[in-house]
Amino acid sequence: MSEEFNTTKLVQHQRDYFNTDATKSVDFRINQLKKMKSLIRQYEDQILGALTLDLGRHPMEGYVSEIMLIINEINFCLKKLKSWTKPKIVENNFFISPAKSKIYYEPFGVSLIISPWNYPFLLSMRPLLGAICAGNCATLKVSEQAPFTSKVILELINRHFPQEYLCALDCGPKETEKLIQSGYDFILYSGETQAGKNIMKMAADTLAPVVLTLAGKSPVIVDETADINHAAKRIVWGKYINSGQTCLAPAYVYVHVSRKDELINAIQQQITKSYGEDPINNSDYGKIINNHHFKKLTAFLSQTEIVFGGRMDEEKLKIEPTIIEVESLHDNIMQEEIFGPILPILTYKDLDILISQLKKLPKPFSLYHFSKHKASINKVNQTLSFGGGCVNDCVIHSTNKYFPFGGVGSSGFGSYVGEQGFKTFSHTKSIIERRKIMIADLLPIMPAYTEKKFKLFRMFAKIIGY
Template sequence: MEPQEETLRRLRSSFLAGRTRGAKFRFAQLEALARFLEENKKEISQSLKMDLSKPQFETELSELSLVRSEINLALSSLGAWMKDEFVAKNLATTFDTAFIRKDPFGVVLIIGPWNYPVHLTLLPLVGAIAAGNCVIIKPSEISQNTERLLAEHLPRYLDKDCFAVLCAGAEDTSRLLENKFDYIFFTGNAHVGKIVMAAAAKHLTPVTLELGGKNPCYVDEECDISNAARRISWSRYFNAGQTCLAPDYVLCTERTRDRLVKALKATVREFYGQDPKQSPDLGRIINDRHFRRVSALLSSGTIVTGGQTDEAEKYIAPTILIDVKESDPVMQEEIFGPVLPVMTIGGLDAALEFINKRERPLAAYVYSSKSQVVDRFLEGTSSGGFCANDGLLHSTLISLPFGGIGHSGMGKYHGKFSFDTFSHHRACLLRSDGREKLNEIRYPPYTEQHLGMAVYAMEVKKGWSCSLQ
């Protein structure tokens, strides 16, 4: 295997030579990435089945389709995205040209997670390619079968002098982070995110951190309980609950809880049958360590459905907990498993207070048939994303930015936001070397008259929109 440093030097040499800058090259690499997905669809599905027992439906919907959408949008829009963006000018620059040039950063490091090891590794790669960067891709070693597939197959499609896949555990990744990159994009937990950010800070390298958190879900007394139960269950138990956007706990009044829990229990039976372990539509926990961690959380509160486990299969049944206390272990960390705590509170005001005492989450959810409740919840909370009366679906819209805030991350991507994330927006002003008479008002010796004229030519006045282009 080529040493990390040598791989980095090879990619940097290619970037400095301008290999990735042209639109033709970017189009070709995006099309190659699309071919990788299409020609290795069976192998991708098999690797995800081995790593996570991921159902084919979930693989197609959450791993393949979303990446195809990003590639298709980039191929359709890249010409427009790459164009210089001309901007308004002031009086002093009337005869000049002002624009924003979208420059690639250079050599980018993308560190992918294990829970959606294709989607969350390749989605940022689409943006990095579209923006004209060279990229080192570091898949998660925890989803080892998918890591192996990406390492063996992806380099056959992409330019080897501009893109590389590196397999690395924690120790080798720490060593990799000692190198200088021009941008780092990390998806994972907050603990590792802090390590990545600290390593990047040594080189003043900009970062995007896609993290997670405990996403709240408030269920109002006035809502369609049956529909809410189906949508909450789907978003909680999808990928066996190993989704950073999944609702991590439900808040509702005691009166609502009884109706909701009854509907949730019926929905689990409807979705996964009397014995969910036999359902082909329920995945498994990624490894033994995470199985033991999630299983330990089942001691919190009271189990009203589920709770069964099988360590040999890394199976945890879709579980609903009630009588959960704020101090219980299940409320102290992101669950990342098929466990749903339902907590009772006094109403919307109490829910907002409860949520706002905690770190800002990646997503916040509210279920209500009253627009006033939805509006108050939206105005009264802060989160990376928001969805009313459903779960996860806002992340499928590539017209919306995806990213966290505070403890749940920084930066955003998806669609054009990905292109912008991996582009340096360079401020450019082209001036003539003549017309020197116009510049004399700003040169010494300074006078009050020249100051007034300079301020008038450059300052934006209140209520005045400058639109000179």
């Protein structure tokens, strides 16, 4: 990181600007959203080209899964922001009536957003929209592992927004540690679990609130009533988009033992239909982010029984969509997050036993259940804890701008997107505007106390439910 981006000075510059109250104006926030939308349109081809270079993404995939979602969310924020920012009037309790009780949403101040490499544009801009909507200044630390997309983001933000308001940085782990310890008022991190734990420890020194969206092994359940062809189609799309490098992609499939062969055959057919007989040379199919991750994935494959796929090309950093059979969750490959185009298939016989097993695992980022049985669907949704999910689909819950996006437990905590993004980057401040006389003023609750006053007041309080 260059001298120009001295972390302490940067935070102070942004705090000084925040303290002018310029960012708190709703009109200011709306203008920044409009400007951001215009810039994304202006840089659209560069963003798509960068996603292809970093991740081998086809422009259609990049547009649908990154740019389109951001533009849609900006439009939503522009429509709703004025109503979100209005103070919320809430009811009073008996003793403080008559008075006005209001909840105000105020920006935290100077926010730090640390984005991941797997969806380098989407997962940079989505939380940044929340910071803008809430009226914060923000520093965006982009991923050095997606250099082409990061370069476009750096230009889009640093060339067109004042550094004291929004600033994008491309820096390594040591410089990122300095950023975290520089006194930000709020931190949002997306990425690996261990890094999230380290960020929590560092943020504790400044007591900055932290939101973490982390990795989490998202299971799929396919029961005996499922539409197998539909399940295969949605699993293949959700798993192999971005070559499996999606935090909420299906991590493994538990299929009822009576439907295993049928599902595996249907998944094979759907892979071929989507990516052809030679996915490695198909431009619709992406690549692994870097050589280090490629070697990690190929090491997994060397330990397993491959049912379908498994071919790879190190020069192109591609591994074709692969299916493996796994005996149990205790197998070695199930101890780590795969985060690639390798799909383990396991079987179960009894849903209650499966639920009991899944309860013993860390809480996943997502869960997907393919079933036509309403009671089973309700049982899974109500008894298992997970960040979010779908019934008879995969991944698409993350596209709903009305939904909070985030994990739970070891897959993270806190959420953002849409109104939840605005609230996440806001402090809720409670204020009572009292009148000259409240009910409490007419009651004997102020010193000097007497035994008689206490008995009478306690009797009155119990009568009205206190």
